[in-house]
Every structure is written in C-alpha cells, then in structure tokens.
Amino acid sequence: MVPVRVLGLAVDAKLQPVVLLTPLDAGDGPRTLVPIWVGSQEAASISVAVSGEEPARPLSHDLMQRLLVAVDATLDRVDVTRIEEGTFYAELSLSTKDGRVRIDCRPSDGIALAARVGAPMFVAESVIATAGVAEDDATDDDDDDPEEKVAEFRRFLDDVDPEDFQG
Numbered sequence: 001m002v003p004v005r006v007l008g009l010a011v012d013a014k015l016q017p018v019v020l021l022t023p024l025d026a027g028d029g030p031r032t033l034v035p036i037w038v039g040s041q042e043a044a045s046i047s048v049a050v051s052g053e054e055p056a057r058p059l060s061h062d063l064m065q066r067l068l069v070a071v072d073a074t075l076d077r078v079d080v081t082r083i084e085e086g087t088f089y090a091e092l093s094l095s096t097k098d099g100r101v102r103i104d105c106r107p108s109d110g111i112a113l114a115a116r117v118g119a120p121m122f123v124a125e126s127v128i129a130t131a132g133v134a135e136d137d138a139t140d141d142d143d144d145d146p147e148e149k150v151a152e153f154r155r156f157l158d159d160v161d162p163e164d165f166q167g
Contacts (some may be wrong), residue, residue, distance in 0.1 A: 017043030
C-alpha cells in the first residue's frame with residue numbers, strides 16, 4: 001500500500017467530479033496522479049474537509065465523525081484496495097473497544113472521513129498501476145508550478161472518460 005494525499009478536485013468534460021490522489025513520496029520520477037470519479041455531494045464534502053471549512057449544518061461525513069467519537073472508535077486509515085471494471089473499492093480500518101474492524105466503503109466516503117479526522121490514506125500498488133497517470137503524461141509543459149500542473153491535469157481530464165481507467 002502506498003500512502004497518498006488529496007491533491008485536489010477537478011471536473012471532467014462531462015462535468016463529473018474527480019478527486020485527485022497522489023503518493024506522499026513521489027521519489028525522483030514524475031508524480032503519479034490517481035483520478036477517482038466521485039458523486040457531486042461527495043466531492044463537495046471532500047472539498048469542505050480538505051479546505052477546513054465548517055458547514056452551517058453537519059454533512060453526512062460530519063455525522064460519521066461524530067458517531068465514531070460517540071462509540072469511542074477511531075479511524076486508523078483508509079485503504080483504496082482495488083479497481084474492478086472501472087469501480088474503485090476501499091476499506092475503513094477502525095479501532096474500537098472490541099479491537100480492529102475493517103469496513104467496506106466507497107473511496108469517496110473514506111476520503112471525506114479521513115480528511116475530517118486526519119487519518120492516513122493508502123492506495124494499493126495494483127490500483128496505481130491500473131489507474132495512475134504520470135503527471136508528465138497528463139501535461140505538456142515542464143513548468144514546475146504545482147497550481148499550473150493541476151490546471152493542466154484538469155484540461156487533460158476534459159479528454160478522458162472513466163471507462164479509460166477500467167482494469
């Protein structure tokens with residue numbers, strides 16, 4: 001499993017939200033981006049959590065966070081475990097008074113919850129091999145400005161479909 005962080009959110013040519021994950025340690029080569037298509041509500045929830053905003057009313061993922069606190073459980077990590085026929089799968093790893101528990105979840109929910117509680121996120125190497133895009137492949141410019149790189153990747157997303165990443 002490779003530790004990752006949320007690089008940002010984008011919208012593809014069909015106006016579908018995409019969360020962009022990238023490994024924490026890119027090494028010497030080009031940074032790899034893992035685009036995961038999510039629903040619009042999940043994208044909004046991830047955006048709120050990543051930016052540190054406080055919504056006027058709790059969102060579903062805020063409720064999940066409160067439930068964890070209420071039952072004295074902690075989210076230890078979120079793992080994006082596999083991709084099958086273009087669908088990403090993930091698991092929450094929780095610590096409870098009765099021990100560790102793993103729960104199947106959508107990656108978008110895991111990312112939104114991890115962003116709220118500060119839990120680490122990981123992506124399986126096989127998922128990165130299947131769905132990862134080298135940043136250099138997604139951009140034509142050698143500009144080192146990270147914001148420009150993200151903008152260029154968003155332009156790249158205008159020309160792809162989620163089906164392009166089916167395993």
